[in-house]
Amino acid sequence: MQLGERLRALRQEKGLTQSQLGSHFNLAESTISLYESGKRSPDYEMLKKFALFFNVTTDYLLGYTEDICPRVFTEEEFSENSTNDETKTIYRTLPVLSDIRPGQKIFSHEYCSDRECVCGDNLLNDKYYWLRIRDDSMKNDHIIPGDLCLIKETTQVKNGEIALVSVDNDTGKLFRIYRKDSTIVLQPSNTAYPVKIYAGGESLKIKVMGKALEIKRKL
Numbered sequence: 223m224q225l226g227e228r229l230r231a232l233r234q235e236k237g238l239t240q241s242q243l244g245s246h247f248n249l250a251e252s253t254i255s256l257y258e259s260g261k262r263s264p265d266y267e268m269l270k271k272f273a274l275f276f277n278v279t280t281d282y283l284l285g286y287t288e289d290i291c292p293r294v295f296t297e298e299e300f301s302e303n304s305t306n307d308e309t310k311t312i313y314r315t316l317p318v319l320s321d322i323r324p325g326q327k328i329f330s331h332e333y334c335s336d337r338e339c340v341c342g343d344n345l346l347n348d349k350y351y352w353l354r355i356r357d358d359s360m361k362n363d364h365i366i367p368g369d370l371c372l373i374k375e376t377t378q379v380k381n382g383e384i385a386l387v388s389v390d391n392d393t394g395k396l397f398r399i400y401r402k403d404s405t406i407v408l409q410p411s412n413t414a415y416p417v418k419i420y421a422g423g424e425s426l427k428i429k430v431m432g433k434a435l436e437i438k439r440k441l
Contacts, residue, residue, distance in 0.1 A: 226260040228283050232276045233258075246364055246439065247271060274436055277339055315339050318352040318370060321393045322386070324429045338370055338438065349375040352438070353386065353394075360384070360396050362411035369439050371396065373432040384434040389418070390427045396434060 233243050233254075240254040247268070256262035264272065273280045281287045315337040338352050352370040363384065365371065379385040379399055386394040387408055397408035397418075406425045408418040420428055 224260055224285050225263065225283055226258045228285065229254075229272065230258040232272075232278065236276075246275070246437075248364070271436065274340065275438055277438070316351050316372075318354055320354045320356065322351075322353065322431065323393055324388045324391055324431060340372060340436075350435075351375070353396075355396070357395075359410040359412050359415045362413075363398075365396065365411075365434075365437055366439075369437050371434050372436040372438070374435055375432050377430045379430050379433050385430050386432040386434065388429045388431055389420075391429070394431045399430065 233240070239251075240258070241251040243249075244251045244254045253262070257264055269280050269283060273283055276283075279287065318336040318338050340350070340352075351373055353373050355365055355367055355369040355371055358366055365384075373386050381400050382398055384396055385399045387397050387399060388394045389408075397410060400407040400409065404425055405419065405421040406428050408420075408428070410417070
């Protein structure tokens with residue numbers, strides 16, 4: 223099978239239309255149609271996003287292997303078997319968390335049986351985990367309840383990026399964050415939820431816990 227055929231088969235297995243799959247990645251239905259017909263090929267970044275979404279390897283999508291499931295390496299295996307081959311792809315399994323608060327040790331959850339695979343060749347030097355989305359406050363960014371959001375643990379987030387934020391040490395939630403002087407604005411993408419503004423001393427209640435990187439939909 224070629225890339226287009228595999229992409230079509232994986233989409234159909236999830237019960238998605240071309241329009242629904244395109245919407246998840248902010249692509250037009252016609253673009254998905256062109257991919258599936260082989261008239262256009264996704265760039266490497268989009269290929270990785272497809273592989274992450276469908277939980278397969280890029281090699282499987284490209285037709286280089288029949289093994290649909292990614293090989294999972296531990297960080298120890300990566301260290302022991304590392305080479306100078308820059309094309310080597312490493313996969314990790316990360317904890318899936320439903321609630322996280324400031325100061326909580328992410329990797330104290332290593333015992334958790336709920337884990338999900340991620341392409342991890344760029345994830346070896348920072349802390350990452352999956353956050354299970356519980357509400358629809360970011361639905362206009364195509365983030366809905368049940369989705370898994372890949373979070374990088376960091377306090378450094380640019381204006382307009384989606385961050386995991388705690389207010390007054392409460393459970394972290396996703397917002398688009400904007401800062402200006404001593405004012406912080408937390409903006410949901412669903413207009414049914416209020417925009418939250420914290421100015422002056424009130425802004426000290428805000429703790430940025432992480433940055434949203436990818437979304438995986440479990441169907």
